[in-house]
Amino acid sequence: MLDLPPDLPRLRTLRTWHEQCLREIDRAIAAAEEQARAEQQAQERRAAATPPPWMVGLQDITGTPEELHQGGCTMWAHRRRKTVTRDQARELLAAGIRACEFCKPDAELGFL
Known part of the structure; x- marks a missing residue:
C-alpha cells in the first residue's frame, strides 16, 4: 500500500x-x-x-431530363439535377437522353 x-x-x-x-x-x-x-x-x-453515382440534368424551364452525368461530373454543378439509380440511368440512355461528353456515363454503363 x-x-x-x-x-x-x-x-x-x-x-x-x-x-x-x-x-x-x-x-x-x-x-x-x-x-x-x-x-x-x-x-x-x-x-x-460523396456525390451520388448518377445524376440527370433537368431542363431549366420544364424540368424534363436532358443529359445524364456521373455523380462526380462538374459539368452539371450549376444546373438543376436529380439523382437516379443505375437502372434508371440505363433506362434514360435507352430512351435517348444525351450522355455527357466529359464524364461519359454511357461508357460506364456499357452504352457505346
Whole structure:
C-alpha cells in the first residue's frame, strides 16, 4: 500500500494535489472525446459529400431530363439535377437522353 504521512495537514495537501491531478485528467479526457467527436463528424460530412453515382440534368424551364452525368461530373454543378439509380440511368440512355461528353456515363454503363 501507499506510505502516507500520519499528520492531517500533509494528508490534506496530498488530497488537494490528487484532486488537481484528477481535474487535469478529466480535462484531457474531455478534450480527447471532443477531438474524437470532431473527427467522426468530419468523416460523416465527407461521406455525405460523396456525390451520388448518377445524376440527370433537368431542363431549366420544364424540368424534363436532358443529359445524364456521373455523380462526380462538374459539368452539371450549376444546373438543376436529380439523382437516379443505375437502372434508371440505363433506362434514360435507352430512351435517348444525351450522355455527357466529359464524364461519359454511357461508357460506364456499357452504352457505346
